Amino acid sequence: MKLLWYILAGIAGGIIGGMGMGGGTLLIPLLTLLLDIEQKHAQAINLIAFIPMAVVVSIINAKRKNLDYKSILKVVVPAIPMSVGLSFAVGKISSNVLSIIFAVFLTVLGIVMMISTLYKCTLAYMCKCKEEYSYND
Amino acid sequence: MKNQNDAEKVLKKIENLKFKGNDDIEKHDKKKILSKKTKFALTIILSAFVGALNGLFGGGGGMLVVPILTILCNLSEQKAHSSAILTILPLSITSGIVYLVRGDFVLSSGGWVSAGVILGGIIGTFVMKKLSNNTLAVIFYGVMIFAGISMLVTKL
Incomplete structure (x- = not known):
């Protein structure tokens, strides 16, 4: 199993x-x-x-x-x-200490990557809106 | 049948042209922000950091390779994701040997996981073409944060 x-x-x-x-x-x-x-x-x-x-x-x-x-x-x-x-x-290094360092790294990296992706998405979305706006003109 | 093949070829060519166009635009935009020398220096420093992560945690460096390749080496997103895998390969071989010699690789569990990883990797390359990466990325980073916190809770 x-x-x-x-x-x-x-x-x-x-x-x-x-x-x-x-x-x-x-x-x-x-x-x-x-x-x-x-x-x-x-x-x-x-x-x-x-x-x-x-x-x-x-x-x-x-x-x-x-x-x-x-x-x-x-x-x-x-x-x-x-x-x-x-x-x-x-x-x-002992496995336990290593896993604590790894956990901190994982959390920090996850937060940083999440923020940067969301930032990229909003930027792309705003660019799209601008384009539509100019087309309407 | 023949016509269909021709049509596919033309479509592929157009796709390639689009990608090239994007690359050029990105290059043009990014050149203004950083000079060539600072980019090179940053690439070296961050790459050393990637190597450190790969050795210390046995993974996770690939995630930093993607921004290095897109921002400092002016690659497109898709190219950067593919190139990141080949970048990590020599690093994993060298640090893998060190781990292997030390006796950290247990075949009874590791062998089966490895088989699964190969299968999953092939599925992943085909999925990469179809799915919008951003939605998936946000979910994935959420899982990462959750995993990190639950690891801290259990180990501390």
């Missing part, structure tokens, strides 16, 4: 991840809160599970010509040493 839940949690995280919205932010709390997996283990699952998914999705996106390799390289090069360094640092 638990296997089914593992797969379902994976599918939920995968859909959000495949849309490029950050599946890990959903998958990790699903795994720790509902399935009682330790924070570090959930993070490891998220990292490893993302790899084959990203390969498949990137092949689809490359065929659609939806990738900009130059910009990707610009972000990847400075990010890699930091990610390796902090992956090592995680080994020295």
